[in-house]
Amino acid sequence: MTQNLGTNSPSFLRDIKIFRSIILLLVCISTFTQGLVAQTTDALSFEASYLSDYVNSPYSTLSTGTAYMGMIDLAASLNTETANLWPGGEFFFQLQNTHGATASESLVGDLQVFSNIDNGNYTFLYQLLYTQSIGALSLTIGSHDVNELFVASDYGGEYINSSFGLMPTVSMNVMISSFPKPCLGAILQYQFTPVFTFKTAVYEGDPLCLDDEPYNTKFSIDTNQGYFAIAEGNYTYSLGENFSNTYTFGGYYHSSQFDDIVNPNTAHKGNYGLYFIADQQLSASHKKDKKLGSFVKFGIAPKNRNEYPFFWALGLNYYAPFTKRANDVLGLAMASLSINRSLIGTELPYQHKNEQVIECFYKASIGDNISIQPEIQYIINPGAVLANNNTTIGLVRTHITF
Template sequence: MRENLIFLWLVIAVSLQADNDSTKQASPFLFTASYVGENVFNLSGGIKTGYNYLGFANLNLTFDTEKADLWIDGEFFINAANTHGKTPSENMFGDLQTASNIEAGNHIYLQELWYRHHFEKVELTVGLQDMNAEFANTENGGLFLNSSFGIPPTFSLNLHAPIFPLTSLGITAKWQISDRFIWLNGVYDGTPTDFGKNPYNINWQFKKGDGILGVSEMQYLSQNKQWPGTYKLGIFAHNHVIERIFINLPDSLDTNTWGLYGIIDQQIWQLNNKKINGFLQIGYSPSEVSANDFYLGAGMNFTGFLCKTHDDELGIAIAHAHLAHANESETAIELTWHKPLLRYFYLQPDIQYIIHPSGKSSGLKNVLAAFLRFGFEF
């Protein structure tokens, strides 16, 4: 608890310094900070009803080598993070998709540490990376709290992928083929060293059996001014040694886990300061050890409809994950509203209804959960 408070004070101090620095445009250093807090209530169903609090703090430092008069087109980035609070999906809801995308337990750690070099049409990044920062994300899905709208469970349930909260070393390349096409490729340590052996994520170990995770994604950017959209199609493959997960598997298995995914972000309608956006996610992973072999997510965002300032965003979405070995499914339906207040602060009330958490055979009743998220961004 003491370490969490110290980290939060650092977030506040860095934020105030960044805001008051009148020369920050000329400085090679760029400091940013954020804090997200969440009040979580399980109103019915799941493991038990009750209340939890979660928090997530970030400190970011970017160093521009050109502004420092070292060399052009270079960039270093450090992201330090602190997660604290309870684990409602584990202790209250019993769901697999994880209803809150900041649930991670109590940790102070390094989330990212990388160097990026910009060539004419290619960006090359080397170091400790969050794969989801580049791959398999949806801009419109980012409004929602459920983790599946951040990254499909074909990654999060099937792999030890380098995503929040625990990342790993990797190399990624982003090629701007044209104004419309972007090609992303990444290779990562297939199994990040867990917090038990790596509490601050600075003890990186590439061990036999970790394997390699490779991801490739093609993006198409629509140039239609009236109906702008982004379309993504990706494939991933992960070779690793796993311990027994399911009763019909041996004690260990040298296996390949692979899958495909597609994501669409599309503007549907706009009039003056009001607009409607939609998104669609599809994931498929038929490997024998895949817990989630098929995923379908979709949602709509309504911007500027409820407030005269037209800066609020209302969203409704559904995430459906099929559980392969049980031949069952878990489905989450989410309704959320994001409202900026003052300069840096926002509030976000949220309701989720989770059908068959962990599958029907778990015996858990459907969950009705309520969230009140708030955040500071500097």
């Protein structure tokens, strides 16, 4: 079956007209506020961007065709020290609008979600927080996406498939404060040395979803759902001015009740997991921007209470691959999500032992405000079910900043 998802429906076309008006308004607001801030103070800053994915799926199992997804992002911050209020403080506000198709569900049926902006039609408060820094110590309180600070890889962040961001052994096994529905949390960071930083955080146990809280503006805490806690250490060292590496060790715990995978009548108190991430630079040249970087990610969780007990990913990024293209990036990566063996079988939810994805992209910068990223993803065993064949996805991402 061939479909054109999110691009021809009357509601979508109406939304596109609205979003075009919003973008034009954002450009005007951004231009005006930047001029105003430049004339007065650097304490207040604004950011606006538009991110879009155009998807072509000629060989998908569920349906073939095209789809469009977009995201408007508005952010503002106030530095209290620059504003001559008090030292070390910063307020941060972020609003998002997502629109278009939910292409993973409609086209592919993959578990790991091939686009990290796939969400449907919502307008919502994304983050609202305050950070206070005192020397090497900082405390953040508010509505916060855990992946902004935790379980993150700089090199992996170049990719569009969501598994290269927040690894699924964390996001798919427990309820977590992440896109598109962050929740209240408190984050503590301390930089012990120039090369080692420790950070930990506690969040609400159940962020709910945007259908339950459409605008994400309810800040009440439901203690019946427990809490989610996470901690990690980051070690960074440099082998010269243009050669640095970062290693991350982390773990998390959710205090709620979790059913046993084999015996649903048995419940476990709490759930947990460990992860490791390495951003390793492999080479550098005398040119500042040209380098070859790699990343590896591993996540593990106990098999007796988790559908997805193991995850790994690895990739290579080549920065400034061509002369006079200092801001371009070429990337190739693979990720694999393992399925709990107790759930694999002819009459069970899954028939394959894993779902894997290979992603290859080229991101080209056009001036200072636009990037275009064409890519191909090959998804092996989508959904880890026998009915879904391997799928090739063609995708072009456009990112515009104002």
